[in-house]
């Protein structure tokens with residue numbers, strides 16, 4: 535059994551080979567750069583040469599604490615720096631398209647934060663800009679690289695649970711929305727900013743859905759105006775189903791974040807430790823119950839790294855590998871259009887109260 539786990543462990547290793555490494559310039563010095571991007575890059579031995587934020591004091595502070603040698607006052611200066619090979623964008627989604635267009639025009643490779651864009655039309659225009667500029671651009675849907683779910687993906691690929699019939703994600707959290715003042719007045723909140731991770735992840739396993747339905751709710755007294763509870767279901771052409779239930783105003787105080795993948799020869803179940811006490815979190819869990827191996831019941835798989843910061847090595851590392859070798863990207867901007875279509879369909883369903891065909 536240890537040998538079989540070895541195959542999975544080798545497939546989900548998060549490392550960036552020295553010959554693939556490129557120099558990074560960062561646009562945005564906010565919470566996620568400070569707490570996840572930069573710690574991940576340090577762990578992987580990646581070089582961040584410069585940073586820019588419209589809030590210069592914030593950029594100075596982050597640069598000082600993380601040892602980034604240059605702080606620029608404008609995006610133009612960052613883009614003129616020949617040392618910057620990849621621009622890592624991490625700003626609120628509304629600001630991203632304008633920055634993306636300028637970075638593409640400067641012919642620097644891009645890692646864009648999620649949501650890549652807030653509409654499919656905007657996202658498609660950005661994919662076109664990247665293609666015309668001849669740059670490689672990826673989206674930071676780093677959950678695709680989280681060790682536990684990446685291991686689950688490999689187990690499914692190896693046929694350990696047979697043919698997949700359903701993917702469920704169920705999270706019930708006390709999310710500190712106060713950390714993101716810019717999100718307070720967003721009409722489109724939960725699916726656009728949070729569950730987009732789950733919908734993108736499920737697409738990685740199951741492909742594009744055929745029909746979706748989404749019901750959304752709010753809790754009296756909540757901080758943001760947008761939806762904070764969503765229940766999304768999807769049906770695939772093969773008859774496979776998926777469900778995502780996410781609540782961010784858990785007044786019960788018992789945070790949990792669970793997922794489960796069922797197949798005709800077994801099941802996989804796991805937890806996202808990060809969300810039990812965001813952003814500190816606890817270890818992830820993963821178990822497999824397989825009639826194929828067989829496992830004789832639920833067998834724990836040892837997950838040794840975390841969503842934050844480790845999975846961020848995956849998105850940046852995969853971009854660097856693609857730039858160096860032409861290997862396929864796990865989270866390309868072109869692929870992300872499918873995720874944006876899913877998100878748009880879920881909001882159409884939420885607004886109309888009807889299911890929506892993709």
Ligand SMILES: NC(=O)c1ccc[n+]([C@@H]2O[C@H](COP(=O)([O-])OP(=O)(O)OC[C@H]3O[C@@H](n4cnc5c(N)ncnc54)[C@H](O)[C@@H]3O)[C@@H](O)[C@H]2O)c1
Pocket residue numbers: 561562563564565566567586587588589592624625626627629633647648649674676713714715716727
């Ligand atoms: N798991 C994840 O991948 C994850 C987690 C949290 C946030 N995010 C995403 O990352 C982005 C940033 O989130 P955050 O939590 O760091 O927010 P934040 O509010 O902490 O920081 C945003 C930063 O962007 C800067 N900024 C705004 N407009 C800018 C512009 N035009 N040019 C340069 N800098 C600009 C702000 O000054 C601020 O420092 C958002 O899109 C968010 O959805 C992703």
